Amino acid sequence: MGLEHMKIAGYYDGDFTNPIPGDPYKVMINPNTIKWNRKIIYNKQRPIDASKASQKYKNSGIDDLSFDIVIDCTGVVFSKRVDMATEIKTLEDIVYKYDGKIHRPNFVKVQWGSNISFKGVLKTFNTTYTLFKPDGSPLRAKVSLSFEEYVSPKKKCKVEKKESPDITHLVEVVEGESLPQLCNKVWNNPLYYVQVANYNGLNKFRNLKGGQELIFPPIIKS
Template sequence: MGLKYLKMTPYSDGSFMNPTAGINPYTVMINPKSIKWNRKITYSNKQPLDSSTSSQKYRSTPSIELNFDIIIDCTGVVDRSRLDMIKEIKDLETVVYTYQGKIHRPNYVRIQWGQGQIFDSVLKTFNTEYTLFKPNGDPLRAKVSLSFGEYIAPKKAKKKEKKTSPDITHLVDVEEGENLPQLSNKIWDTPYYYVQVAQYNDLNKFRNLRGGLELIFPPIIKPE
């Protein structure tokens, strides 16, 4: 069976191998009514020099975002063991928001809900709206709006992006102001293969390339 309530577990490393010591996961009191996944792709709208229209050149695929609201209810109707709003907010902040000195950043967060639904992430926004109060002004109920961005450890991301493999041919459209070392670094994660690219494309310069130029980045031979 899947998890009955959504749970957020703090981790001290981006590989999600080590839960943060001394901090308990935060389990929501009431499951979200809905969750929203945001995906997008960004393009460059730069106009090639020899064209009257702009082209949609792929630039990047930003990380997936997960958004949801949770209700914290300290009236005693939902859970009579959780009546302290200040503690509830602090416990949630400690898991997802508070700066952790040992890792020099807030925690990485694994979100679990339902069978097989796991989202490894970092917090992007944390907004709190208090909606019910005691006569003395102490809050009894709050709506917390959370937004998380997917987190993939750099080593894992490189394995996932097969485009960086040096034994694959790449066709590259040059934008104004780009140079070969920059493009080599973009394609292969190192600027040092630009000489092979220049030789393959019969270029006598590698800086200030003409915008709109189309270059072939050939399979390269790594030095032993």
């Protein structure tokens, strides 16, 4: 099995169903490290009779992804990719350039193998040139990229369910998990699985598929 290179693709839409023309940008040298930041946001509440505030879950924050890639135009890595200006422009056109068709830069999907798949928008694009020809033309550059997760308004509405004062969760099923197990994980109570099954139109809730997304709605407590 050959080396798989990270690919960076542009999309016109935040649902990531309408790719821009052309191939994704294939990095020349895969990153040594990737930083994927996740956070949870809490509201701090302090009961009248308590001396310290407690954290009440508000929502899961937006993820951030950042990494460095090296563009090497010496001809050693890729014999036909030796034009630094072309490499930078190709990457910029995908992640940075303002697109008049959608009146904003593109939405971006970063894919590396089957384990790393990140959908978001560009935050920063910093280039450091490190090797030059005698005439000053750059031969090698380090490009530092950072992205912010993007969730489409349609999907966000499913998760937030703003008409309800309770929190709605969007849960991705791991192969082998049952609905009672998931209810216990979300609410510390496995008995709400009937309401979740009805809400998602599940007839056979014992045989969930890995990767399946389920909405866990506000629960009506008996």
